[in-house]
Amino acid sequence: MFGSTRRKLSQVVAQSTRRTRLSSASLSRGIQTVTLIPGDGIGPEISTAVMKIFEAAKAPISWEERNVTAIKGPGGRWMIPPDAKESMDRSKIGLKGPLKTPIAAGHPSMNLLLRKTFDLYANVRPCISIEGYKTPYTDVNLVTIRENTEGEYSGIEHVIVEGVVQSIKLITEDASRRIAEYAFEYARNNQRTSVTAVHKANIMRMSDGLFLRKCREVAEGYKDIKFTEMYLDTVCLNMVQDPTQFDVLVMPNLYGDILSDLCAGLIGGLGVTPSGNIGANGVAIFESVHGTAPDIAGLDLANPTALLLSAVMMLRHMGHHDYGNKIQAACFDTIRDKKVLTGDLGGNSKCSEFTAEICHRVQDLD
Numbered sequence: 523m524f525g526s527t528r529r530k531l532s533q534v535v536a537q538s539t540r541r542t543r544l545s546s547a548s549l550s551r552g553i554q555t556v557t558l559i560p561g562d563g564i565g566p567e568i569s570t571a572v573m574k575i576f577e578a579a580k581a582p583i584s585w586e587e588r589n590v591t592a593i594k595g596p597g598g599r600w601m602i603p604p605d606a607k608e609s610m611d612r613s614k615i616g617l618k619g620p621l622k623t624p625i626a627a628g629h630p631s632m633n634l635l636l637r638k639t640f641d642l643y644a645n646v647r648p649c650i651s652i653e654g655y656k657t658p659y660t661d662v663n664l665v666t667i668r669e670n671t672e673g674e675y676s677g678i679e680h681v682i683v684e685g686v687v688q689s690i691k692l693i694t695e696d697a698s699r700r701i702a703e704y705a706f707e708y709a710r711n712n713q714r715t716s717v718t719a720v721h722k723a724n725i726m727r728m729s730d731g732l733f734l735r736k737c738r739e740v741a742e743g744y745k746d747i748k749f750t751e752m753y754l755d756t757v758c759l760n761m762v763q764d765p766t767q768f769d770v771l772v773m774p775n776l777y778g779d780i781l782s783d784l785c786a787g788l789i790g791g792l793g794v795t796p797s798g799n800i801g802a803n804g805v806a807i808f809e810s811v812h813g814t815a816p817d818i819a820g821l822d823l824a825n826p827t828a829l830l831l832s833a834v835m836m837l838r839h840m841g842h843h844d845y846g847n848k849i850q851a852a853c854f855d856t857i858r859d860k861k862v863l864t865g866d867l868g869g870n871s872k873c874s875e876f877t878a879e880i881c882h883r884v885q886d887l888d
Contacts (some may be wrong), residue, residue, distance in 0.1 A: 668778025
């Protein structure tokens with residue numbers, strides 16, 4: 523039932539572990555400040571949609587908008603603009619639209635730079651079937667937890683000789699233990715019953731072997747959570763055959779990048795999949811993980827659902843569960859009724875029309 527779907531999604535996106543304690547500078551008469559990074563392409567449009575829906579819901583959030591582009595700091599190191607970092611340091615909470623990364627432009631991925639800047643070590647992506655949005659699977663209910671700071675994405679590459687490039691996969695004991703602990707805490711706090719460690723320790727015996735050993739060690743302290751371990755290729759095979767056998771999955775960086783997108787495909791794609799990045803020192807950034815879609819930017823055709831559901835995750839992380847529940851209900855009711863949907867959801871409505879419909883439903887729930 524649709525109500526059951528709502529309750530399940532509410533549990534997994536609650537992010538009840540490691541709540542953020544906002545600084546007093548972020549609080550004013552009960553209103554909390556969030557750093558908004560609209561992003562590129564369709565990012566500004568879907569960010570505007572989210573702000574309008576938050577306004578309709580009277581959510582106690584004020585937005586501090588910042589643009590993020592890579593700049594070179596002292597010593598030639600790439601960094602995000604100081605005003606963006608200062609805003610995040612104050613608010614501790616961010617909401618981010620899609621960011622483009624020019625290929626071979628000389629600077630790093632902006633998403634990777636944000637993760638490293640704020641030590642956003644855990645990417646949490648719930649994938650749950652949404653009633654009213656038809657896909658080949660109707661009962662998906664799982665969460666991928668990806669180590670976000672190292673692995674193949676450590677950015678350590680060099681030319682050995684002409685025509686030969688080496689990329690180093692970095693796996694550390696501390697990062698592996700930290701992500702394993704987060705996954706088990708997440709499972710326990712969100713009424714999940716099992717954690718699966720995804721790896722290829724049969725091939726990469728030292729690197730993935732270290733990751734797997736840390737998962738096994740952490741599992742010993744969570745006897746109430748069933749622990750399994752599975753090769754990445756086996757997980758992919760079993761996932762498309764029967765995703766209901768999985769609950770929480772934890773994995774290194776590259777595997778998480780691939781598998782989380784595969785799981786998103788099971789429920790309809792990145793356009794309906796929320797995502798959150800949990801960091802050290804109470805910092806968290808929630809984001810839409812789809813692309814910038816430059817071909818439809820500015821045409822009022824974008825679907826804001828992924829960023830909106832990520833913002834719902836953000837609200838719950840901040841303790842605003844009632845506002846999150848109300849916005850989520852209005853969004854899901856709109857999708858279920860199928861009357862006002864954007865093109866990728868099977869309709870022919872504009873982004874502004876889809877947004878207005880959700881706003882109306884939010885206000886009707888007051």
